[in-house]
Amino acid sequence: MSYAVEVPRESGRYGPYGGRYVPETLMAPLEELEHAYEQARTDHLFQAELDMLLRDFAGRPTPLQFAPRLTDYLGGARIYLKREDLLHTGAHKINNCLGQGLLARRMGKNRVIAETGAGQHGVATATVAARLGLTATVYMGTEDMERQRLNVFRMRLLGAEVIAVEAGSRTLKDAINEAMRDWVTNVRTSHYLLGSVLGAHPYPMIVRDFQKIIGEEARKQIEQIERRLPNYLFACVGGGSNSIGLFHAFLEEPKVKMIGVEAGGRGGSLGEHAARLAARRGLTGSRPGVLQGTYTYVLQTADGQIATTHSVSAGLDYPAVGPEHAWLADQGRAEYTAVADGEAIEAARMLARTEGIIPALESAHAVAELIRRAPQMRKDEIVILNLSGRGDKDMETLSRYA
Numbered sequence: 001m002s003y004a005v006e007v008p009r010e011s012g013r014y015g016p017y018g019g020r021y022v023p024e025t026l027m028a029p030l031e032e033l034e035h036a037y038e039q040a041r042t043d044h045l046f047q048a049e050l051d052m053l054l055r056d057f058a059g060r061p062t063p064l065q066f067a068p069r070l071t072d073y074l075g076g077a078r079i080y081l082k083r084e085d086l087l088h089t090g091a092h093k094i095n096n097c098l099g100q101g102l103l104a105r106r107m108g109k110n111r112v113i114a115e116t117g118a119g120q121h122g123v124a125t126a127t128v129a130a131r132l133g134l135t136a137t138v139y140m141g142t143e144d145m146e147r148q149r150l151n152v153f154r155m156r157l158l159g160a161e162v163i164a165v166e167a168g169s170r171t172l173k174d175a176i177n178e179a180m181r182d183w184v185t186n187v188r189t190s191h192y193l194l195g196s197v198l199g200a201h202p203y204p205m206i207v208r209d210f211q212k213i214i215g216e217e218a219r220k221q222i223e224q225i226e227r228r229l230p231n232y233l234f235a236c237v238g239g240g241s242n243s244i245g246l247f248h249a250f251l252e253e254p255k256v257k258m259i260g261v262e263a264g265g266r267g268g269s270l271g272e273h274a275a276r277l278a279a280r281r282g283l284t285g286s287r288p289g290v291l292q293g294t295y296t297y298v299l300q301t302a303d304g305q306i307a308t309t310h311s312v313s314a315g316l317d318y319p320a321v322g323p324e325h326a327w328l329a330d331q332g333r334a335e336y337t338a339v340a341d342g343e344a345i346e347a348a349r350m351l352a353r354t355e356g357i358i359p360a361l362e363s364a365h366a367v368a369e370l371i372r373r374a375p376q377m378r379k380d381e382i383v384i385l386n387l388s389g390r391g392d393k394d395m396e397t398l399s400r401y402a
């Protein structure tokens with residue numbers, strides 16, 4: 001089916017999803033951000049500086065690489081990997097951080113605030129802040145700080161202030177609350193640097209726009225190599241930024257099928273997975289609601305309490321999903337499935353052995369779904385899989401499963 005690419009305006013809606021559900025005090029800064037972005041997107045100097053940083057600092061364009069041994073092994077479609085794992089700091093997150101860092105400077109704000117769970121977004125934020133001469137404050141739950149000590153050290157080495165959050169479950173959710181409190185208090189000097197296509201409008205639109213370069217490059221690259229469009233796109237879905245980044249340039253091509261892969265965790269019951277969209281039919285627990293400023297599918301209990309989630313990969317472990325994905329799912333424009341922890345680990349091992357690439361466990365979820373489906377595909381079909389990040393950060397987890 002066809003899908004008209006939406007550029008949400010004031011309402012920030014994707015169908016019924018998205019919007020701006022925030023306290024009155026945040027309306028003005030969100031409008032300021034929206035306005036600054038509207039101007040920046042058509043400003044040649046802004047775009048030129050962003051292009052330069054993406055190229056020289058981050059390492060774009062990333063290769064679109066044919067995966068010959070995985071293709072042979074699975075015996076189906078021709079598989080191409082979009083190598084976001086080769087970017088500086090090891091994942092696609094730097095694309096968005098550079099864009100928002102430049103926006104912050106343009107708004108005259110010399111400080112950025114971020115929250116981080118596993119620390120990947122915190123490290124990308126600290127990296128960009130250092131490069132652009134901004135100060136960075138990163139909120140992190142103490143539980144996560146304990147689990148991700150190396151990333152805490154990285155952020156501090158890069159000059160960021162890491163603030164330990166002791167409240168609640170001492171994880172990402174609590175860190176977000178503290179970061180919001182900071183933003184409300186310091187909104188004149190500080191920009192809230194959100195890491196995925198989540199939160200109130202205009203964040204889902206801005207983050208998507210800074211990530212859509214993934215699909216724009218991939219489209220040019222595949223047209224050059226194969227002289228035609230791919231049949232399938234595969235990407236993992238945490239908040240949804242690397243997947244929408246790949247999908248966006250193909251949304252108006254009805255023949256290109258898109259598969260988003262969520263965390264199936266340890267099983268189908270609430271609390272054991274983070275399959276917001278894959279679980280919305282059949283399984284209980286996922287239905288539309290408001291979380292952190294946006295209306296989207298949220299994993300919740302029968303009486304509306306936000307559910308706990310589980311995934312072996314921290315980047316997919318979140319109870320809500322970006323509102324544009326909710327709309328793509330409802331319309332059937334993209335398909336969403338879930339892959340269990342063990343399958344993702346197995347897929348990481350398979351990619352390592354066939355292609356010499358150790359993927360991030362997030363990306364390994366997409367690889368696992370591809371391993372399931374590729375053998376049924378025709379040999380003349382083409383797949384592009386987004387390798388959102390590299391696996392260095394996951395060595396400890398991988399070794400526990402060895």
Ligand SMILES: *Cc1c(COP(=O)(O)O)cnc(C)c1O
Nearest residue numbers: 238239240241242315362388389
């Ligand atoms: C953070 C992260 C993700 C999940 O975030 P999205 O916004 O869904 O892209 C996926 N892969 C890697 C490597 C990450 O670091």
